[in-house]
Amino acid sequence: xxxxxxxxxxxxxxxxxxxxxxxxxxxxxxxxxxxxxxxxxxxxxxxxxxxxxxxxxxxxxxxxxxxxxxxxxxxxxxxxxxxxxxxxxxxxxxxxxxxxxxxxxxxxxxxxxxxxxxxxxxxxxxxxxxxxxxxxxxxxxxxxxxxxxxxxxxxxxxxxxxxxxxxxxxxxxxxxxxxxxxxxxxxxxxxxxxxxxxxxxxxxxxxxxxxxxxxxxxxxxxxxxxxxxxxxxxxxxxxxxxxxxxxxxxxxxxxxxxxxxxxxxxxxxxxxxxxxxxxxxxxxxxxxxxxxxxxxxxxxxxxxxxxxxxxxxxxxxxxxxxxxxxxxxxxxxxxxxxxxxxxxxxxxxxxxxxxxxxxxxxxxxxxxxxxxxxxxxxxxxxxxxxxxxxxxxxxxxxxxxxxxxxxxxxxxxxxxxxxxxxxxxxxxxxxxxxxxxxxxxxxxxxxxxxxxxxxxxxxxxxxxxx
Amino acid sequence: xxxxxxxxxxxxxxxxxxxxxxxxxxxxxxxxxxxxxxxxxxxxxxxxxxxxxxxxxxxxxxxxxxxxxxxxxxxxxxxxxxxxxxxxxxxxxxxxxxxxxxxxxxxxxxxxxxxxxxxxxxxxxxxxxxxxxxxxxxxxxxxxxxxxxxxxxxxxxxxxxxxxxxxxxxxxxxxxxxxxxxxxxxxxxxxxxxxxxxxxxxxxxxxxxxxxxxxxxxxxxxxxxxxxxxxxxxxxxxxxxxxxxxxxxxxxxxxxxxxxxxxxxxxxxxxxxxxxxxxxxxxxxxxxxxxxxxxxxxxxxxxxxxxxxxxxxxxxxxxxxxxxxxxxxxxxxxxxxxxxxxxxxxxxxxxxxxxxxxxxxxxxxxxxxxxxxxxxxxxxxxxxxxxxxxxxxxxxxxxxx
Numbered sequence: 001x002x003x004x005x006x007x008x009x010x011x012x013x014x015x016x017x018x019x020x021x022x023x024x025x026x027x028x029x030x031x032x033x034x035x036x037x038x039x040x041x042x043x044x045x046x047x048x049x050x051x052x053x054x055x056x057x058x059x060x061x062x063x064x065x066x067x068x069x070x071x072x073x074x075x076x077x078x079x080x081x082x083x084x085x086x087x088x089x090x091x092x093x094x095x096x097x098x099x100x101x102x103x104x105x106x107x108x109x110x111x112x113x114x115x116x117x118x119x120x121x122x123x124x125x126x127x128x129x130x131x132x133x134x135x136x137x138x139x140x141x142x143x144x145x146x147x148x149x150x151x152x153x154x155x156x157x158x159x160x161x162x163x164x165x166x167x168x169x170x171x172x173x174x175x176x177x178x179x180x181x182x183x184x185x186x187x188x189x190x191x192x193x194x195x196x197x198x199x200x201x202x203x204x205x206x207x208x209x210x211x212x213x214x215x216x217x218x219x220x221x222x223x224x225x226x227x228x229x230x231x232x233x234x235x236x237x238x239x240x241x242x243x244x245x246x247x248x249x250x251x252x253x254x255x256x257x258x259x260x261x262x263x264x265x266x267x268x269x270x271x272x273x274x275x276x277x278x279x280x281x282x283x284x285x286x287x288x289x290x291x292x293x294x295x296x297x298x299x300x301x302x303x304x305x306x307x308x309x310x311x312x313x314x315x316x317x318x319x320x321x322x323x324x325x326x327x328x329x330x331x332x333x334x335x336x337x338x339x340x341x342x343x344x345x346x347x348x349x350x351x352x353x354x355x356x357x358x359x360x361x362x363x364x365x366x367x368x369x370x371x372x373x374x375x376x377x378x379x380x381x382x383x384x385x386x387x388x389x390x391x392x393x394x395x396x397x398x399x400x401x402x403x404x405x406x407x408x409x410x411x412x413x414x415x416x417x418x419x420x421x422x423x424x425x426x427x428x429x430x431x432x433x434x435x436x437x438x439x440x441x442x443x444x445x446x447x448x449x450x451x452x453x454x455x456x457x458x459x460x461x462x463x464x465x466x
Numbered sequence: 467x468x469x470x471x472x473x474x475x476x477x478x479x480x481x482x483x484x485x486x487x488x489x490x491x492x493x494x495x496x497x498x499x500x501x502x503x504x505x506x507x508x509x510x511x512x513x514x515x516x517x518x519x520x521x522x523x524x525x526x527x528x529x530x531x532x533x534x535x536x537x538x539x540x541x542x543x544x545x546x547x548x549x550x551x552x553x554x555x556x557x558x559x560x561x562x563x564x565x566x567x568x569x570x571x572x573x574x575x576x577x578x579x580x581x582x583x584x585x586x587x588x589x590x591x592x593x594x595x596x597x598x599x600x601x602x603x604x605x606x607x608x609x610x611x612x613x614x615x616x617x618x619x620x621x622x623x624x625x626x627x628x629x630x631x632x633x634x635x636x637x638x639x640x641x642x643x644x645x646x647x648x649x650x651x652x653x654x655x656x657x658x659x660x661x662x663x664x665x666x667x668x669x670x671x672x673x674x675x676x677x678x679x680x681x682x683x684x685x686x687x688x689x690x691x692x693x694x695x696x697x698x699x700x701x702x703x704x705x706x707x708x709x710x711x712x713x714x715x716x717x718x719x720x721x722x723x724x725x726x727x728x729x730x731x732x733x734x735x736x737x738x739x740x741x742x743x744x745x746x747x748x749x750x751x752x753x754x755x756x757x758x759x760x761x762x763x764x765x766x767x768x769x770x771x772x773x774x775x776x777x778x779x780x781x782x783x784x785x786x787x788x789x790x791x792x793x794x795x796x797x798x799x800x801x802x803x804x805x806x807x808x809x810x811x812x813x814x815x816x817x818x819x820x821x822x823x824x825x826x827x828x829x830x831x832x833x834x835x836x837x838x839x840x841x842x843x844x845x846x847x848x849x850x851x852x853x854x855x856x857x858x859x860x861x862x863x864x865x866x867x
Contacts, residue, residue: 006655178477185487189476196476210668257476440495444502451503452510452667456618456659 001042003251004205004454011039012255015161019259025182029156032259036161040124043165047123050088055151055158057084058133062147062154065140074141081137085130092123097326125165127323129158131290136172138294145173153179162255166248168266168286175261183260191439193257195431198443200250202450203243207415209455211240218404219379222389229404230392234372236408237379239415242271245284269423274363276340276370291320302345309345314338324378329386333377340370507663514666517618521573522584524696525703529569533593538568539783540703541581541588542602545790547572548835549844550600552702558849564856566597570703577607578770578799579632583623585774589781596783600848601774602790604799606767608635610652618666621659629657631773634766706838707831763802771799771808786855788848789814791824792834813851821847 001008015035022028041048061081065074090098099116106113136154140147148154157175218225218233225233249266256263270283280288299312314335321334376393380386391397421427434442516523529536540550552568559566576584581603610620624632636649658664698705778785787800787809803809818825824847829840836844 006658007651183477187477189478190487192476206668253476260477262475262477436495437498440498441502444499445506447499448503448506448510448662449667451507451662451664452514453671454665455668456621456665 001039003248003255004201011035012258016258020185025179026152028183029152029179032161033152033156033159036156036159036164039161040159040164043124044121047121047126050092050123050126051129051159052155054085054088054130054133055155057081058137058158059148059151059154061137062140063149065137066147078137078141081134085134085137089126089130092120092126094322094326095120101328128167128169129164131169131287132172133158135169135290135294139171139173145176148172148176150179160256160261162252162259163249163263166245166252167284168249168252168264169290170263170286171290174264178261185260188257188260190258191431193254194443196250196257197254198446198450200247200254202247203250204247205454206450208240208244208247210453211236211243211411212455214404214408215240215379219385219389222385222392222399224400224402225392225398225404226401227392227396227398229402230389230398232404232408232412234376234389234393235368235412238271238368238372238375239412241375241378242267269419271368271371271419272364272423273367274360275344275367276337277344279367279371280337287320287323291316291323295319310342313341313345317341328383329377329380332383332386333374336370336374336377504661507661510667511663514663515669517622517666517669521619522571522576522580522622525569525571525573526584526587528697528701528703529571529588529593530591532569533591534595535567536569536593537566537595537597538600539571539588539596539598540568540600541571541576541585542573542600542788543576543604544572544574544835545602545792546570546600546788547574547703547705548707548831549790549841550848551704551706551841551845553700553704554842554845555849558846559853562849562853562857564853567595568702570698572703575607576603577605578603578767578774579607579628579635580619580623582631582770582773582777583625583628585777585781586625586627589777591781593781593783596781598786598852599778599781599783600786600788602788602800603774604789604792606632606635606770606799608632608639608649608653610649610656620656621664624653624656624660626657627773629653629660631766631770634769635764638764638766704841706841707835708838763799763806763808767799768803768806768808771803775809785810786852787812789816790834791816791818791821791836791844811855813848813855815844815847815851 001011015032018031019028022031037048037051040051058081061077061084064077068074068077096118099118103113103115136157139145153176154172156179157170157172160170160175163170215233215237218229219237222230222233246267253263253266264286266284266286268282268285270279273279273282296312296316299315300308301312302309304312317334317337318331319334321330321332321337324330324333373390373393376389377386380389388399392399431439431442516526529539538552538555540546540552547570550568550570550572552570555568556566571584571588573580581601585599632653633650636646636653639646641649696705697703775785787804789800789812800809800812804812815821815824821843823829823843824836824840826840829836829843831837831840
């Protein structure tokens with residue numbers, strides 16, 4: 001079930017109406033949990049067992065961690081959570097990757113190892129909900145929060161349907177306290193949620209789904225095209241990726257808001273970031289902050305010897321790349337960030353008087369170019385294709401001479417202009433000037449016009465595969 | 467200590483200082499929202515071009531531009547699209563003393579529901595010369611498969627009345643409740659797409675900001691399927707199938723041979739008896755477990771055909787129904803309609819005794835399509851039957867009425 005589908009609107013309408021019609025907090029939570037399991041089961045009900053497993057493991061681990069001060073015992077219980085959650089990821093997401101890589105390596109050494117195939121589907125959203133449950137156990141372990149005794153709360157935190165399959169990655173420390181307070185519809189900024197949902201819908205159904213055909217044409221047949229086409233297709237893919245993923249977050253936040261719950265901000269105009277570090281502070285914030293808090297900082301962060309900092313940055317970014325998908329292309333996607341971050345680290349260490357001042361626009365353009373190279377790895381099915389497109393994009397060695405379409409420049413210019421206007425906040429507050437009926441009529445008019453621009457052959461969200 | 471995570475504050479536990487929502491206000495705003503969405507959609511719809519993804523668009527645009535030039539329209543499935551050669555038909559009719567100009571409006575896969583929507587749009591054009599509209603639809607097309615979900619073509623014919631007819635056919639069909647619910651939901655989604663003009667404005671913008679046609683075709687080769695409803699080499703809507711039946715499987719070839727032999731042996735009386743009895747499967751049906759037995763005409767199907775006749779007459783023309791030679795013989799809507807007196811007559815070319823040539827393997831493309839040579843035979847037979855009907859020939863061989 002995709003947020004832009006008709007059936008989701010019917011599903012959400014029922015979920016919304018019944019939720020607010022129920023009186024007690026417990027009955028509402030039971031209802032939302034049921035809706036969440038139906039929502040997830042619409043993809044494949046068999047994988048519901050994994051969510052239940054993850055919930056039960058972390059519920060028990062949380063209680064045990066809260067019940068003892070014994071350091072060794074606490075470590076043991078934390079290990080149970082880590083093994084349970086990372087084990088799920090390892091089996092369902094990375095097993096074939098590691099086995100295939102092992103077989104390839106063995107063959108490289110001259111050992112004749114036949115390919116080993118383990119037929120298993122990737123459960124939608126497994127990377128998201130395992131990280132959520134891990135954050136709960138880690139926060140309880142680090143005594144940042146008390147474990148919950150209410151299994152319903154924890155189950156709803158893990159399975160809450162607006163953000164279940166593609167984030168934002170919610171922290172228990174943010175979400176569980178909200179479950180204790182009875183939600184009131186009068187506390188909800190309905191207008192803000194509706195606008196945010198429409199913005200997300202436009203990003204996904206109008207922009208991302210319509211751009212996809214040009215991106216697919218280039219990445220499918222890049223050997224036919226020239227260098228200019230690469231400089232159209234790769235930025236278009238950047239736009240598609242942003243609009244696709246941030247749209248999901250927007251709609252998730254809006255749906256959660258309409259049900260009375262706040263979720264964290266996940267995107268903050270990352271393509272206007274002046275550096276790679278700033279980019280990651282604005283892109284998929286729930287993941288980058290998770291990795292910072294639960295991986296990079298525990299490893300030592302930016303403290304310690306230079307070698308240790310190098311190690312911490314490298315491990316963090318290689319794993320962050322691997323989080324996205326079980327393929328070497330994703331590892332390189334993460335790895336491509338390492339030199340930029342190290343360069344930025346030493347550039348910053350030069351001090352204000354020794355480093356030349358760069359205009360902000362130069363920083364934006366360089367960052368965007370770096371990100372474009374990274375997403376070539378992200379989008380390509382294999383390393384050969386990625387390297388072929390990188391050669392076009394970085395070294396201007398194009399195998400073909402066809403042009404993807406010169407008018408696509410105007411599409412890019414238009415998208416950039418709209419994004420910049422939003423970034424500057426010129427669109428904020430426009431709706432506030434309308435009265436109650438005016439807002440409804442204006443919103444309906446926007447909906448009617450937007451629907452004429454959607455791509456009816458909607459594709460799933462890109463981040464569903466992670 | 468973890469850094470605090472930023473949040474969207476769409477829920478303020480202290481409230482927003484606005485009046486508390488009430489059920490009445492919510493319902494009023496919902497009603498207003500629906501009214502405006504439907505109203506804006508209706509206002510915008512005439513301004514939007516037909517989707518190039520809808521297979522009938524090219525033909526409709528051509529006909530709209532030349533609506534007063536044609537006396538005869540052939541509307542229907544690929545058995546019209548591939549079989550009726552308008553130029554040959556016109557020549558044969560002129561030789562028979564009935565000069566006409568015809569246009570082939572056949573579209574691959576078009577069934578009665580889509581046919582109904584199309585004839586309604588054609589009637590709205592009020593073509594000045596149109597005298598006859600031929601059609602061959604043998605099935606309603608109510609079953610939407612997964613592959614056809616959310617296509618622009620599907621949305622294009624789900625206007626309110628056609629959707630209503632589709633839902634009526636679904637309700638009356640002898641199928642399980644789960645099938646009915648699934649199909650009803652699919653038709654309602656398609657209606658929603660029609661109502662909201664889903665995706666139709668992007669076809670206006672795309673040429674100005676999009677890639678080249680080649681780029682789009684490379685990305686989505688099925689999207690602009692010229693094969694489903696092209697205007698053809700002479701611009702009269704006929705696109706013949708060039709290949710012979712040689713590529714067909716031995717089973718298919720045997721099926722055709724066997725059917726002709728059986729029917730030749732049974733004779734016209736035997737054939738009539740078999741057709742008159744809806745519970746009597748034809749001998750050919752024994753060849754495949756998937757073939758369905760003839761069924762009685764549903765009330766909803768009857769209404770669908772009546773709609774078609776009414777719309778043709780609203781366009782100032784008369785309907786002419788054709789039974790095309792089809793070895794598979796899945797459904798028999800027109801024969802049942804004739805028996806029930808719903809349609810005024812039927813030119814029956816699905817008759818191995820009178821038209822054995824149409825079942826020969828060498829004039830066939832596949833089990834239910836003729837190749838170019840077969841189309842020549844088919845058009846000749848059709849013109850001959852129709853001319854005889856116009857001449858009031860009541861002898862053996864005249865179309866049944």
